[in-house]
Amino acid sequence: MTQTIKQLEHGESFIERHIGPSAEERQQMLEIVGAKTLNQLTELIVPADIQLPYPPATGDAQTEHQALAELKSIASQNQRYKSYIGMGYNAVLTPPVILRNMLENPGWYTAYTPYQPEVSQGRLEALLNFQQMTQDLTGLDLASASLLDEATAGAEAMAMAKRASKLKQANSFFVADDVHPQTIDVIKTRAETFGFNVIVGKAKQALDNSDLFGILVQLSGTTGELHDYTDLLNQLKSRGVITSVAADIMSLVLLESPAAMGADVVFGSSQRFGVPMGYGGPHAAFFACKDEFKRSMPGRIIGVSKDAAGNTALRMAMQTREQHIRREKANSNICTSQVLLANIAGFYAVYHGPVGLTRIAQRIHRLTDILAAGLQLQGITLRHATWFDTLCVEVADKPAVLTRALSFGVNLRADLDGAVGITLDEATTVDDLNTLFDILLAKETAMDIDALDRQCMAQSHSIPASLLRKSAILTHPVFNSYHSETEMMRYMHRLERKDLALNQAMIPLGSCTMKLNAAAEMIPITWPEFAELHPFCPPEQAAGYQILIAQLSQWLAQITGYDAVCMQPNSGAQGEYAGLLTIRRYHESRGQGDRYICLIPSSAHGTNPASAQMAGMAVVVVACDKQGNIDLTDLREKAQQAGDKLSCIMVTYPSTHGVYEETIREVCTIVHQFGGQVYLDGANMNAQVGITTPGYIGADVSHLNLHKTFSIPHGGGGPGMGPIGVKMHLAPFVPGHSVVQIDGVTNRLGAVSAAPFGSASILPISWMYIHMMGAEGLKMASQVAILNANYIAKRLSPSYPVLYSGHDGLVAHECILDIRPLKEECGITEMDIAKRLIDYGFHAPTMSFPVAGTLMVEPTESESKAELDRFIEAMLAIRNEIRRVQAGEWPLDDNPLVNAPHIQTELVQEWLHPYSRDLAVFPSQAVLNNKYWPTVKRLDDVYGDRNLFCSCVPMASYQ
Incomplete structure (x- = not known):
């Protein structure tokens, strides 16, 4: 017995599970590299003036079982109420065959973006299924392979409408006032930096405005009313206005396609096709448009091509890496999409097929009809006469109704004047209807569900005949072949085998950090305590999430040397945009809103200039020398020329060339001398953690790729998370949210993502990683x-x-x-x-x-x-x-x-x-x-x- 109990316990450390080379192998490698220890190697490579005197105080390393037990205790503080809040988020029944064989399968979640199509044919086929599903349900010619969420898809629709419009002098975008509020919020944020005028009002008021380049309406309004916008859209189209429609994906199974009404663009969330709410994400948005707009389309598109032997093969088409080619002229700054979640939604459609989806949609609608009929029978007034799954119920004593609902473990939508909102979903049961009757009627009234059902079968008019779908959907064999679990399991495995993921081999991509996504880190994302929460539920019900987010934010602040962290951006590119937006608002708060020049080194990642353009900045390129370092002479000249118009610089550290530039502090000093801010891109943070920090170097804001440095898997091209760390003077200006108030943020509006904490359900992965690794x-x-x-x-x-x-x-x-x-x-x-x-x-x-x-x-x-x-x-x-x-x-x-x-x-x-x-x-x-x-x-x-x-x-x- 030569070891103490502490030493024996240390032997269970996760550190040696995560780090590949053993201690002995590390010594062999150090000898080849020319150093005696890891610390000596660090001292040789990293400039002395930026090395931390001690690593961030993130605590001692925990074993896998210790960390899981602690996180389970935190998760248990979330309260699993039944949420009928709706607003684009619904409870789901994820098919177990998809949960086990995809969401929990490293063969699917550890793959990289399919830039190498020869090793990506499986997920490319799955994404093509998602595109076909989107085309069928929207009725449009072309669909993308997913966007980040419904609200950002709305912002992309607006930007695309401006690009595609022939009305070049028009500068206004009209949004119907019953579009989801978080979508309107994100659209207003994007419009602010683009200089567009956003008009929110009753849809028909759009006809009175002659300055429109585009319009957005929602097929099933946020309070549930269904709309036939055929006449409105065709009138606007005759004037050259680009028409966009937001739609609920499940409703499109029963409703006429928006394309038949005259929509140029259709988008929405595919969340309710099998993806849990997860307190806001990650969820894949679908986005479709007419063929004529394909060159203006945001995001990625999977296309059919041929290989060298002439065989059918799939690849990313057109937008494959457009940021690197077009940079600030790119259609968008999107780099990460939501591939894993799009594939879950696509497989949900494959598994259920048109018959199964129709049954699910009809059941949801029938339950809604029954609830409506029962309420009306008892004298309750409904605000609308049409609906798919959402009722807006007039109530005299709203606080009492909401309090009663909470006593039943139920959340209703509470932000409607004089009414509550109720959205049903595939998880709703007949027993749930009885509970809702008890809540809304304030008495135990025995409702005859069967009688109400017969009544609704005989005379339901909640979907007008003109809005009922007339065309077939999902006729391709892929949606009609894999309905038994055996066949579905084999189909998914067949696609998985075509791909190369981290469970097969090393993926040595530079700038992408394809590291271990440990099983212990992944386990919590499927815990119902995390998966089932609605992002707009009362905050006290999400106490566990608040603890997790607060702890993770504190750790990330220590690791980055910043004072505050904003969790909202749900991709690295969104983090870039959010950071630049924060800088812009800071300058405006000081009366320096005319600072608009963003300096970017020539070596920068392509999303940098694309994000700067989205944030309303003009890009000025700074030269690099022959060694790949920023040319300080050119930097000084460009900063001096910009003068009081200088907003910021975007730098990556270590540099994109894979070197610790020795003059990084001087870069920061030069920019600060001219009143600019330093944005340090977090793409290469995996070479900083514990050694230095952006804040210590002198930067003001950074985004962090949690799907790189902090072990969230890449998911075959997404999900990602891109929270931003900021210095104290920038903290009040990070993105806010129109639905949920975020502590310490001065902006009630100004969101960059649909949910206040972005893709919150994958944050446990990074929490686990940091806690198990320790300082x-x-x-x-x-x-x-x-x-x-x-x-x-x-x-x-x-x-x-x-x-x-x-x-x-x-x-x-x-x-x-x-x-x-x-x-x-x-x-x-x-x-x-x-x-x-x-x-x-x-x-x-x-x-x-x-x-x-x-x-x-x-x-x-x-x-x-x-x-x-x-x-x-x-x-x-x-x-x-x-x-x-x-x-x-x-x-x-x-x-x-x-x-x-x-x-x-x-x-x-x-x-x-x-x-x-x-x-x-x-x-x-x-x-x-x-x-x-x-x-x-x-x-x-x-x-x-x-x-x-x-x-x-x-x-x-x-x-």
Whole structure:
């Protein structure tokens, strides 16, 4: 017995579970890198003037079971009332087959955005199903693969209407006053920075305004009234006004498509297709438009293309990485969408099919009819004569009704003048109706549900005949083939096998931080205490969430060196926008609202200039020197030229080139000298935590990619969370919310997301990560991420030049391999290497960013030395293959690299290549032991854009 009880308990630490290389392996790697300890390596790489004297005080590391027990205790303080609040959020019954095989499956939630389509065919097909579902229900030609939430989709609809409008002098956007209030809030925020005039009023009043470029109405108003907007929309369209309609996705199963009414754009939330409310998110918005507007559409679109063999294959079309190409001219700053949630909604439609969805929608509507009939029978007045699932009930003593509801464990909508709102959903039961009758009638009245049901069957007029759907929906075989659990399970598994996720191999993407998403971190997101809460429920019912958010905010503030944290932004790009908006409002509060210039280094991530443009700023590019550092001379000149018009600078640290710039403090000082603010992009925060902080460096605001540094998984392209940390002087100006008052924020309005705390239900993941790592583990994670990157750089540099490094020849947490010399020598490109890596069982590094013709590698701290070595060996083997091309052994147009990736069907075809089948598909022993098979060859991108097709194809095309 040589260990104390504390030492024995420490052996259960999560730190060694999260960090890949063992202590012994770390020493071996340090020797290769040229350092004795992790601390010495840090001192060699990180400028001394920004190193923290001690790590942030986030507490001691907890074991998985300790942290789960503590979080369970916190979760238990949430009260699981039945919420009939509605407003775009509904209780759901997630099919267990989807819950277990997708939401809880790392094969689905740990994959990256499908930028490499050859290893993403499964989720691309699932997203295509989502698009087809959206097209069918909206009646429109083209649908995106999801947006962040319904409210931001509304803001995107407004921005798109302005881009697409031919009425160039018009500057007003009309919003019907019965659109959900949170949607109006986000639209007003976006319009403020774009300089648009938002008019809110009765829909028909839009005809009286001649300055409109667009209009937004809601098919089923926020208080439940159904609208036939055919005449209104067609009159406005005849004037050239772009028409947008917000719609409830379940109602569209029964209601006529908005396209039939004349809508140019239709959007809404797909939340009620199987995704829990989760106190506000994450939820995928759907967005569809007419074909003529496809070049102006926000977000991502999945398109059908062909691979090198002429087989049907899927890819992201048009907007694939438009921010990097168009930058401030991009259609939007969207980088993360809601892929995982869109796929849940799409699979919900696949599982239930048109018959099942119609049954669910009819049941919800029938229950609403029965409730309405019973209330009216008892003399209760309803505000509207039409509805799908929502009633606006006139009440004489509203406080008494609301109090009585709470005594029954029920939440009703409380913000309506002289009335309460009640929205039913698929989880509502007949017993629930009896409870609602007791609440609203203030007496135990035995209502004959069966008699009311017969009455409603005979004479319900709550959906006018003109609004009933006349066209079939979801006729494609995919929505009519997988209704047994066996078939559904196998279909989902078949798609999963087509993809490469972290449960298969390392994903070495630079700037993306594909680290471990531990099972213990993921478990709480499906706890009903977190999953079932409505985002607008009384705050005392969400006490557990308030504790969790407060603790996580405190930890993040300590980790970043800021004074306050705003949790609302539900993606990194939204965090950028929110941070810039905060800076803008701060300047305005000081009478300096004309500060509008945003300085951005030429190396910046493409969402930076796109976000600046969205925040109403003009982008001025600052040059970088040959080493990739910000050119201080150019910065001073640009800052001086901007003068009192300078709003801020956006910088990334460590730099996008993977180096700790030694002049970062001076950058901050220069900008502050001219009255500007420093926005430090949190994309590379994984190399800062525990070592330095943005606040200590001198920045004023940062967004944090919780789906990178703080272990929320990427979900195949989303969800994400992008909360912002701010210094004290900016704290009052972070986004507020029109429905829920947020403490310490001066703006009642000004939201950037639909829910006050964004995608709150995934915050437990980051809470668990920080609590299980503790201060010691968080710092070690950053240090090992740096060690792993330098280990790869040292091992690969003799074969692939490392483009940027510090003065000591070391890099930060990622390294950029320069492929341009190889291309010049023999024609092999970074694309060829990326695709050949698939044959070796790896996802490619980031291609051609931030420098064209390069590969940016970020291993993270979670990858073991064995996996790092496997990647290094693959890259070295590929370099030897390139040498054989250089030597003329293989022709440039027929070698393993340009033909990669190779698929199974090639093995049974005539083999005419100058290299063997074995070399093509089993290029290493590691691959022979554990082969990942891509299902398509290299995609034909040009074909896909020239022949844009974004709907489900015949099933035979996949054979």
